[in-house]
Amino acid sequence: MELPANKRILSGMRSSNPRLHIGNYEGALRNWVDLQNQGYDMYCMVADLHALTTMYEEPGEVSRNAREVAKDYIAAGIDPAKSAVFVQSHVREHSELHLLFSMMTPLGWLERVPTYKEKQEDLGAAEREPYGLLGYPVLQTVDILLYKPYGVPVGRDQAPHLEIGNDIALRFNRLYGKDVFTPYKYMIPEDESRAKVPGLDMRKMSKSYDNCIYLSDTEDQTAARIKSAFTTPTKIKKDDPGVPEGCAVCQYLRLYSKDWETQWDEDRQGLRGCMQNKKELTEALNEYLRPMRERRAALDDATIEDILRDGAARATERAAATMAEVRDAMGMF
Ligand code: TRP
Secondary structure, three states: OOOOOOOEEEEEEEOOOOOOEHHHHHHHHHHHHHHHHHOOEEEEEEEHHHHHHHHOOOHHHHHHHHHHHHHHHHHHOOOOOOOEEEEHHHOOHHHHHHHHHHHHOOHHHHHOOHHHHHHHHHHOOOOOOOHHHHOHHHHHHHHHHOOOOOEEEOOHHHHHHHHHHHHHHHHHHHHHOOOOOOOOEEEOOOOHHHHOOEOOOOOEOOHHHOOOOEOOOOHHHHHHHHHOOOOOOOOOOOOOOOOHHHOHHHHHHHHHOOOHHHHHHHHHOOOOOHHHHHHHHHHHHHHHHHHHHHHHHOOOHHHHHHHHHHHHHHHHHHHHHHHHHHHHHHOOO
16 A cells, blocks of 8 residues: 555553553554554654643652553554654643643533543542643644644544544634644544453453453463453353353454354354363463563663653654744744
8 A cells, every 4th residue: 555645643542551451452552553564654652641631649650651651562563763652741842832722722622522521520529620631632632733644543432532633733724824734634443343352341441440451461460361251141061152242252262363263153052161262362362462572571671761762852853843833823933
């Protein structure tokens, strides 16, 4: 496939947790690695400022998490020689443009964002809800527009944020009479079975449900997690028929085992038990994760600091160029 003239791609994940899980990988990271390997010019950001919207009481933890998330990017196959891997707060232009965009973004656009409403409920008391949370999509818009990317690969849940971003881009151009920003594409994975990996209990995979398989788990930890996974509740004996559509182990087999069609058939017919499924899944998944574990093991703390310093320098170069155009369009000198 031919690449567009502008090959830049920006994406990011929040550093609210130190570890990424296979849902993060299948839903987003895997797509980034593919794009990098197709020759796109990737900017892979760790959104520590976004994590502060809910973790402002633990900024040190957010920063430490950011290093771990960056390690997971690299373990997953992001090559820091090809792609810029950086921490959002290390590139000060994000904070500067966020302030300018916050002056020209209508409040109504932000109050309508569904994720804002959800987060508000998570945090409980309105007293504790920070001002910055409302501006979450404005900051995300800044993250994107500073790099003037061709596209932004994200999971489907991020679509509302991306829409506001293109609206802000057009509003800026109109207000200040210059086409500084060009709308970007949303690059949402088409393969739904990969985009939505269920948790071990078949709910959404999430740290708060303790139902995750982490990329950085050891082989033994992965084996133990799979042992605890939810299977067909009515399949008690080995020869009871299973319903693979509702069984977490079968869902993962579909992603990680090349023999999944036979495994599903046999499960349905009661020709195999859940123990056998779990054993075969453990082998397949551990094999899949092995190269990631090896890359992670080779990364020490000093190396990751070097990578992030270099990534921030590369990102700053682009971000500063855009910032200069923004100030010029606004007539600020
Ligand atoms: N909001 C995204 C998430 O929750 C993280 C993010 C921050 C992001 N800035 C971004 C994603 C810019 C894509 C582009 O995962």
